[in-house]
Amino acid sequence: MQNSGFSRPTLPQLIDTIRGDLLTRFNEDSVLRRLDAEVYARVQAAAIHTLYGYIDYLARNILPDLADENWLTRHGNIKRCPRKGATKASGFVRWEGVQNAISLPADTEIHRDDGQIYTTTVPTTSAQGVLRVPVVAKSSSQAGNCEDGIALRLATPISGLSSTGYADSIRTGTDIEDLDSWRQRIMARWYDTPQGGADSDYVRWAKEVLGISRAWTHRHKNGIGTVGVMVASDDVDHPAPTQEILTKVREHILPLAPVAGSGLTVFAVTEKSVPLSLALSTDTSEIRAAVIGEIKAFLQREGEPGSKLFLSRLTEAISLAAGEVAHRLIAPTGDIELAQTEVPVLGEVTWAKYKE
Template sequence: MPYDRPSLSQLVTRAETDLSARLLDGDTPLRRSVVGVLARVTAGQAHMQYGYLEWLAQQPFVDTAEAEYLARHARIWDVARKAAVAATGAVRLAGQDGAVLPAGTELQRADGTLYTVTTDATVAAGVAVATVAAQAAGAAGNTAAGASVTLASPVAGVQSTGTVDAGGIAGGVDEEDDESLRARLLRRIQEPPHGGNAADYVAWALEVPGVTRAWVYPLRMGAGTVGVAVVADDATDGPIPGAELVAAVQAHLDSVRPVTAEVFAFAPTPLPVDVTLRLTPDTEAVRAAVRAELRDLFARESEPGAVLRISHLREAVSLAPGEQDHAVLAPAADMVPAAHEMPVPGTITFTAA
């Protein structure tokens, strides 16, 4: 049977009873007596020890272990926490033709985030297009196209202020959090390697930073081939991954796959699902909650070729905090993608009642 940890008040009562029996011949101690003080002090110490023991009892198990011990379990099973990835992209700065923006030059976003030019960029036709990388790895380095950046130090012949090029500065990924690491570790324990079965390919794909889900398609390109579709739900431009992430998955799969298999990593074809809603009450707070619930729905249930039920969409809207009533005006039926397509959030429109 489970062990019930005593509460602080129960421990105080036990200590008072014990001290009273040993020092006062069973008499009830006075409210402000020394016995009462000793009872509360010893009970407080015991309560802290019970708390530590309760916490310690959770650490030997993967599903309840906290960060430090979870990382230790992962190392034992040779499951590495996915490292953070720095965002990369390009910026445009005006200048005099022939002027050079050298590699190593620092640029700064309005909030102080720093980027470094990775290769020399020469001004041509009045503009230098420089490739940059965030100095600090993580999603915080991602920046939308058109955002302003400034040179940390002047460069001769190049204007100090520029803009992020089309496509933005993207690809930045935070270090894997505990719950994601826990899920991969549990998968490793519950589905041990089998020399290249479907579960192995999923596990290998999920080892790549930025990949959140993966699906396997045996014989996709014929005998001896395996297709692996991946998505990046946490990316700012996700869930459909960019070519750079797909290439990283391909390279990793090529390094671990069985020599007899030819593997192809790919991104599903997006099938945008536009949603039109009428809400009651129709406030900004409720709209934001609805958007969050719909994003969560797509992250949970959207898969390549899988039907996304209109009833589940209605349920997601109903789960939004503050929502009292709603009507889904579009889509009018289940979303049925082709085998290579994956439903992704489209434009969410709110109409007046």
């Protein structure tokens, strides 16, 4: 059974054990196919084997580290650590060079080429040649996030306005919390007992807010007795949360923080761009995409504020990319230092020609 040191008997072992016990009690020394002891042994062994299976199932789920999803929900509810749901991406769609006084009503649908749908939230009128309309994604998921400059098209034509606008800061969309991340938050409640304002309390409170996956406490941020909470999302390209999310984090923490605290500051991490110059021996678009994915995962995994990103570790991450055979990392040329408020994000990647 799970981590208990107990070895669960197999069904044949149970049959042999029960059969032996019965034959001993009946003073029998021969095993016949239709002997009553043989029948009893098989029936009882099957029942006991089922019970062992259920006990094994309970042993796996009784603690959150190995629990199934349904049991993890129970553990989370007991520890007041519910799973964070998906959120909708929001931002703006922008038109430039348009006539003034062109209006776009609320609830207007705007489509992305891959089928993602956005809806305008308030009526907006163009001014000074610009129409910048607030929108929200129709579905809740990270897929609603959109890079700036991506073309978005009106579902219904508007007189005097081009059907194509462009994404402007459409972010904040998140998927339902990953099962392992949720499991780690629940386990943190076991390890870090609430202490009425310890560093770990502020980290836990901040991570309870939708859109926040990482947090750090800065003691005496604005003087003795004040607390600074630095937060980041799990977006590898834009880990710094919006002001709206920062406000939600502060409003969530304030009722939980000690009354004696003289000040609480919630602020976003500073994004440190890390540009790369790289040459691949086998250079295809698929391998490039795999390399970029591994680099981003490395930066998010090891880019703790105040830490150092070792060049050897970055090279190792590139080598993990599917299809990569050999490469030369031209830049950066040394380890990357991160300040106490910085997390790394991948900057511009320049692809060079590989030379032996």
